[in-house]
Amino acid sequence: xxxxxxxxxxxxxxxxxxxxxxxxxxxxxxxxxxxxxxxxxxxxxxxxxxxxxxxxxxxxxxxxxxxxxxxxxxxxxxxxxxxxxxxxxxxxxxxxxxxxxxxxxxxxxxxxxxxxxxxxxxxxxxxxxxxxxxxxxxxxxxxxxxxxxxxxxxxxxxxxxxxxxxxxxxxxxxxxxxxxxxxxxxxxxxxxxxxxxxxxxxxxxxxxxxxxxxxxxxxxxxxxxxxxxxxxxxxxxxxxxxxxxxxxxxxxxxxxxxxxxxxxxxxxxxxxxxxxxxxxxxxxx
Amino acid sequence: xxxxxxxxxxxxxxxxxxxxxxxxxxxxxxxxxxxxxxxxxxxxxxxxxxxxxxxxxxxxxxxxxxxxxxxxxxxxxxx
Numbered sequence: 001x002x003x004x005x006x007x008x009x010x011x012x013x014x015x016x017x018x019x020x021x022x023x024x025x026x027x028x029x030x031x032x033x034x035x036x037x038x039x040x041x042x043x044x045x046x047x048x049x050x051x052x053x054x055x056x057x058x059x060x061x062x063x064x065x066x067x068x069x070x071x072x073x074x075x076x077x078x079x080x081x082x083x084x085x086x087x088x089x090x091x092x093x094x095x096x097x098x099x100x101x102x103x104x105x106x107x108x109x110x111x112x113x114x115x116x117x118x119x120x121x122x123x124x125x126x127x128x129x130x131x132x133x134x135x136x137x138x139x140x141x142x143x144x145x146x147x148x149x150x151x152x153x154x155x156x157x158x159x160x161x162x163x164x165x166x167x168x169x170x171x172x173x174x175x176x177x178x179x180x181x182x183x184x185x186x187x188x189x190x191x192x193x194x195x196x197x198x199x200x201x202x203x204x205x206x207x208x209x210x211x212x213x214x215x216x217x218x219x220x221x222x223x224x225x226x227x228x229x230x231x232x233x234x235x236x237x238x239x240x241x242x243x244x245x246x247x248x249x250x251x252x253x254x255x256x257x258x259x260x261x262x263x264x265x266x267x268x269x270x271x272x273x274x275x276x277x278x279x280x281x282x283x284x285x
Numbered sequence: 286x287x288x289x290x291x292x293x294x295x296x297x298x299x300x301x302x303x304x305x306x307x308x309x310x311x312x313x314x315x316x317x318x319x320x321x322x323x324x325x326x327x328x329x330x331x332x333x334x335x336x337x338x339x340x341x342x343x344x345x346x347x348x349x350x351x352x353x354x355x356x357x358x359x360x361x362x363x364x
Binding site for chain 1: 328329
């Protein structure tokens with residue numbers, strides 16, 4: 001159906017962990033280029049994020065003749081998938097609360113996505129947590145929580161989310177791993193295990209779905225200036241940044257741009273790839 | 286639903302999902318050899334059958350299903 005050179009527009013992207021950091025930057029980058037974006041977030045949406053979404057949506061309404069995006073959910077009934085995309089203006093961002101540890105939440109999330117926009121042809125699995133402590137002191141809950149969210153949560157999202165992609169013979173999946181998967185990271189055995197697991201999951205899925213015109217790739221960010229690194233402490237952070245050839249942290253946008261590329265049709269021949277976005281920190285691994 | 290109606294519906298799913306001509310979908314036809322279906326095709330077919338018949342098929346029940354006739358028996362046993 002779709003050749004390598006086809007360019008798709010008016011797509012819908014789902015970004016988990018989208019309320020801040022890399023996820024939010026990705027949502028904004030994708031919306032800017034015209035994709036509708038559904039942000040899945042677990043915790044309460046920060047006011048700053050809500051403001052950002054509102055201002056972005058008001059701009060995208062102007063582009064599409066002043067059509068308000070957020071009313072679409074009330075207007076369209078579930079099941080009106082293919083035509084629904086025309087109702088929503090391109091570039092809208094909608095936030096939906098969802099805990100990736102809950103099958104029910106995930107089910108309602110996709111129902112909502114499909115009712116409003118049609119199917120999500122782009123999935124960015126970015127939701128992740130940390131519970132850092134040395135392995136000798138790591139309790140089972142710290143292990144279980146991180147694996148359940150960062151690894152099993154991605155399995156749950158994909159199991160539901162790639163279904164329509166297979167049917168439609170088109171999809172772009174990006175899993176957000178980490179440099180910790182390759183370098184290891186003291187105090188993060190749980191996190192690094194989950195992030196390494198995503199590489200195996202992503203590459204397996206890339207092989208499983210290649211015949212259906214679905215690209216699955218993995219990005220491995222290094223040190224990114226988000227809330228997640230605030231727990232590190234200044235001294236540790238300085239030491240880490242010292243090991244980065246580029247000599248600085250990444251901004252979330254610098255990760256988002258790579259994800260935007262991987263989910264674009266420009267990257268149609270890239271699948272099963274692990275793309276480091278780490279300032280050279282783990283090069284060669 | 287009559288046996289013929291069940292087969293007709295199943296056949297339609299197979300034609301849609303596997304992109305094969307209807308006359309090839311006979312009970313003796315083997316998915317892998319005769320209908321050229323790979324493992325993902327079969328997963329798609331199962332998903333289509335689940336939707337069309339409102340049934341749910343467990344992974345373990347798919348073991349040993351190799352022909353259209355066997356798939357038909359499985360669907361019928363669930364209605």
